[in-house]
Amino acid sequence: MTYKLKEKEEINLGIFSRIIPGKLTHIVINTMTLLDEKYKLNIYGFEQQPTEYQHDLMKMIRHLKLEKRVTCKEKVTDYNSRKK
Numbered sequence: 001m002t003y004k005l006k007e008k009e010e011i012n013l014g015i016f017s018r019i020i021p022g023k024l025t026h027i028v029i030n031t032m033t034l035l036d037e038k039y040k041l042n043i044y045g046f047e048q049q050p051t052e053y054q055h056d057l058m059k060m061i062r063h064l065k066l067e068k069r070v071t072c073k074e075k076v077t078d079y080n081s082r083k084k
Helices: 025-034 052-062 081-084
Strands: 011-017 039-046 069-074
Touching: 025 039, 025 052, 052 069
Parallel strands: 011 039, 039 069
Antiparallel strands: none
């Protein structure tokens, strides 16, 4: 299967996980600085009251000026919502 990523105008990536240090989400965010601006990342799993690590990730996103490319979203608990 060929995805022809060079031809795409926008490429959406997603993380569906608990947002804890052991999942290394900070490394994925940092890697976004190496990718073309057409790559967008949605991170699902943030608490309504973000943890200290989650706050740090949001600060990191601002510091790296990735606000338009990396979005922090709340947990998705049902399969149909994940597919959307």
